[in-house]
Amino acid sequence: MTNLLDVALIGCGRRMQRVYFAVLPRLAEWVRVTAVCDPRAENREAAAMHFGAPAFDSLSALLKARPMVAAFVATPPSSHHAVSCLLSEHGVHHLVETPMCDTLAQARDMAARAQRKDVKFRVAEQFWRDPVDLLARKLMAAGAIGRVGRITHFQAHLGYHNNSRHQLMAGSAPIAVNALESRMDTVHYINTERNHRDETFRNRSFHFPDGLLITDIAGNIKGALGRYDRPGLMEIDGTHGAIVQEAAGHWTGRAEVRLVPAARLTDGSGGYSESHPILYRYRDDDGEVAESALFARADDLVYLGAHVELPQGRFTVDNDFAPLGVATPGQAAFAGVVRDFSELARAGAPDPFTPEMAVMSLTMELAAALSARREGARVALTDPEIERLDAERFGAVRAQFGFDPLDIEAVAAHVFPKP
Structure with a gap:
């Protein structure tokens, strides 16, 4: 396949090194790593050496150089919203690791912003x-x-x-x-x-x-x-x-x-x-x-x-990827995520796990927490108290990091604990 998807790897810590390092080189039919990005020198240097790609120490530097069409995001979950929104604003298709983000407000913003900017955005859920x-x-x-x-x-x-x-x-x-x-x-x-x-x-x-x-x-x-x-x-x-x-x-x-x-x-x-x-x-x-x-x-x-x-x-x-050396069910599941996202970004192919479903998975978490707070009472997924519970969690995230979780620039500039 000649029409490869050029991707940047953003966040090159534990998840990236344990999964992406092993599988992506075997998926050369679909993707080509053209950049790696991580604020920690040891992470980005390891990724740069592994993939033979230029390294960037910040998202702003990566977006300025723009050596990619798409990005795979494996940064700490609390940064997912900011990274996703910045990529959407710059027209970069992107796949974000799970969990999607901290709050339902962030999740909705990620999905809506990508749609407005005509950016292909997905969450890399593979358990299904x-x-x-x-x-x-x-x-x-x-x-x-x-x-x-x-x-x-x-x-x-x-x-x-x-x-x-x-x-x-x-x-x-x-x-x-x-x-x-x-x-x-x-x-x-x-x-x-x-x-x-x-x-x-x-x-x-x-x-x-x-x-x-x-x-x-x-x-x-x-x-x-x-x-x-x-x-x-x-x-x-x-x-x-x-x-x-x-x-x-x-x-x-x-x-x-x-x-x-x-x-x-x-x-x-x-x-x-x-x-x-x-x-x-x-x-x-x-x-x-x-x-x-x-x-x-x-x-x-x-x-x-x-x-x-x-x-x-x-x-x-x-396992469609066995001939490529993708050896385990977990690796095959992840390879399927990458292949489907590549075909979505390049040709608009359908993907079974949509952004709407990704947002719903987070909504289900909040609804379950609300029911537990009510000692097991039945909670509809449309219950307005879900929004209030999400606002509580939003406030807790703000208190934890000291800035507005929807402040894209502040979150993107923050160096989170080592993943």
């Missing part, structure tokens, strides 16, 4: 591209387990990521939520370079049109302190079957489709199901391809795809 999620949506669309009325997550993931997954699963935004929260102290421990001394248990039930109920239950989504391991438990319940994913060790899981043969529905056997395992396909260093019912991270395996055999036929999802 997990192999089981992709297969589950295919199975639901085909009616493989009947009409789905309930989806339950336990210690899977909670918050912005799952809110985004829910919208894709439901095919719409929720209309209301009931939520409860309870905090408990824990021993001090460090996980993913963060200090923890407590955890908050959250129980959220989102109501969608047509009666679909999606529930999140989680207190420690990292599986620390002996809690249920990642990837957690997901159960999708249809009228005559279920799709179930469960942990089988830390970052190891298995999934299956459970169907009840018609003869068992009324023969006195109790309506119990038959299991159809979801199988993952891998290629090892010797080029041998094998299937496994276990999903696992492994340095010596390349993930090729996943499938399940049902009476209705074979349902499959593939």
